[in-house]
Amino acid sequence: MATVSLESRPYEKVSDHDSSHESVNYLNHDHSILSWLLTLDHKRIGLLYLVTITLMFLLGGALAGAVRLELLTPKGDLLAADTYNKAFTAHGIIMLFFFLIPSIPAVMGNFVLPLMIGAKDVAFPRLNLLSYYLYFAGSVIALTALLLGGVDTGWTFYTPFSSTYSNSYVVVMAVGLFVVGFSSILTGLNFVVTVHRMRCPGLTWFRLPLFIWAIYATSVVQLLGTPVIAVTLGLLGVERTLGVGIFDPRLGGDPILFQHLFWFYSHPAVYIMILPSLGLISEVISTFSKKTVFGYHIIAFSSIAIAVFGFIVWAHHMFTTGISPYAAMVFSLLTFSVAIPSGIKVFSWLATMYGGSISFDTPMIYAFGFLGLFTIGGLTGLFLSTLGTDIHLHDTYFIVAHFHYIMVGGAIMGYMAGVHFWWPKITGRLYSEFWGKLSAGITFIGFNFTFFPQFILGYLGMPRRYYEYPDEFQVLNVFSTAGASILAIGYLMPMFYMPLSFFFGEKANSNPYGATTLDWTDTTSPPSPHNFEKTPVVTEEPYNFHGKEAAVVSH
Amino acid sequence: MERRPRLSATNQTVQDHGQHHHHKDLAHHFDTLEQQHDANTLGMWAFLLTEVLFFGGLFAAYTIYRYKYSAMFEEASNHLDITLGATNTVILILSSLTMALAVRCSQTGQAVWTGRWLLITIFFGLMFLGVKYFEWKHDYNIRLMPGKDWAGKDFFWWQYAKKAKEMEKHDKGHSHALPDPKDVLPDNDPSLGVKGIQESQQARLFFLLYFCMTSLHALHMLVGFVLIGIIAYFAYQGAYSPDYYSPVENIGLYWHFVDIVWIFLFPLLYLLGAHMGH
């Protein structure tokens, strides 16, 4: 049985001989602004991303708030219909392209990946900085499009509305996404090469932490998928600028082709968002259960399998568009196959916890939240991959609830778990466990209040993307909006106690959780500018906690 | 396989003395030149993987429309100039050969010849774009490229373009003085109608894809010129040696990739309707 320790972190105090916080580290070795803006250090670039995507997250969250407030009442009273369209479009675009896709790979991946594989940096540090500035430039262009008047097509840019009829700033937004797409490609490229070529001696593929496997799979998806959306948005831009009909049926074009090309990227993009979370959760659960991951090899391969399956299921977004029923059947069948590696992961996490000595630290609470929400999100995905059910549920709030359970309940919960997990490593300080656990709990409760009613709304037939709805849907919508306010509190809390801990928090030792991966065992907190004193040599598999627990407590 | 002695010696140095005796071309975060070379090569191949999918989006659009509108695509393809297309194919393959020779010279340490072959590669590349320029200009004049009299829903564009081509044959050099589309095709032409409009749309899709694919290809060549130019400069400066030539090797990979794209574009765009005769 799991032994549950109610007192939090008996090992968090810095022992006397651990003087890492006084030595030179990547945060204090140079304080000038330029040393941050032009840094080639993967850790600092990770922090640049952290700050930027947090701002984008706040913006996207505010837009979500506007959408939810409008839906508080059945009548369209807060926002005009057109403004509402622009609000949910901006919410979707910002959250997906400017927050979720770069979230774990660009922040956690940048910071942790070289540390975890015992490297001094990523393979191409300059390219890494370029990725950041491409992301920044893309954000600026996208925000310009919003300030000019916004886009009203939905984040999917479906043709022919986006190509012919919409009078909003589609081309500007497409340029922004094109640029940010290159940032994503270059980050993926950098990570793939880093994992292949920069591992320290002894770190064979099957000694890699599972987070690395997940980031690697994600990077491959970024490499393969992103160029397709880039060229698709390019074609959309050509169509709008030249007034020709690539996708406009009036001019001989084929709007379904746009959806094929769009989803060839955008379905795998879902896995760009969720895969890193899956890997990260394996780290967190293993560390806080003090137990090796159950079925390491299977978990590693399931990340790769999810990445590959992600490319052969895209047309399940198009069951109602008039694609061939035979193709639809095949795509439906293939979609079910994604459930296999995802299910394997869920069972592995449970089996990892079973018999472990579980400590309920903040990252673990977030991971628990992740487990429940991701499972619900994944299982409802099976409803939607069933052809017949999807015809009924397509474009209803059931879809909205389903993908929020994956994106917010899965990806963002994982991201929050990760930020809390590596915070002592990033800053060398400990945040307040009390506030951390509270925010994790509030997020979980608020999330379910927001999105569970939407499953019912969708089942009852409330379509998405409408700013008005019949009166009988109001109760559930009020639930949802109320839940969104709770959720907002849950997300806002870390934005206060985390920065506060950076200045006033207790100092963390190099390995406050007794974790086993190189980022914890062989670096100081915060790490030195070149990560390792001497190149580490790995002699065993990760997550080997045997005989280490005692040593950790005695710190 | 025989190892180059200098490279092994360098490795030995790094292993023996640690970071303080780095080779001048070795970035700080790599341990050995080989590791750096392998990372660079892998990075380039991964980039080309991305490029395959980048062009792949266009090829997918081409495939679908080629399937849906195969008859019109063959007819439309017949309006492209096979001679120019074939000439360009030869020129680009030639440039691929000179690029391969440049990489070979960098491997054997012939710095000056590396630079020379690179410049010759640029020369052939420019020749390709020169031919392309005149071809595009010609296409534009007979209304096959986006521009004048191109867009519009209810417009017998294809019939007009065919007429423009015919007039151009009779009236060499004065093609820019084409009459107004309305004069060429009276509204009451009974042979046209819905079919005429459909044909126009389908043929226009072919030329639109022709325009998108060839210009994206040309854009890649322009980027290539800049990069090859920079690397040629460094080659003349003696920056590359058998120890360290991955920039030359990588620009070579890039250029060969551009060549491969053209190898597919040529038959798909120019030769579809060749059997129908001009």
Added chain:
Amino acid sequence: MASSEHSTHQPASLTLYLGTFGMLMLLTVLTIFAGFQNFGMWSTHIALGIAVVKAALVVVIFMHGYSSSPLTWVIILASIFFLTIMLGMMLSDYVSRGWVI
């Protein structure tokens, strides 16, 4: 740990490069010749087949595929694989739309 076999390959002989160039020229002539013949529905397949052979020559000889690491080949095959998936599965929709049982 990075395998080093492929990074130290000897330069290929000039004859090989010139021979490859000759082959590419021959295949270009062949593809043009084939283009003028009427093979019906097979025209595109034949043209693509020749193009694939030409591309393979460029990859194997000019891009040093013959001495590249297995990893490079994984990347090459992956690009072909995913391109095929994209084209093939998209086409599967269009081809089967008119089917009636």
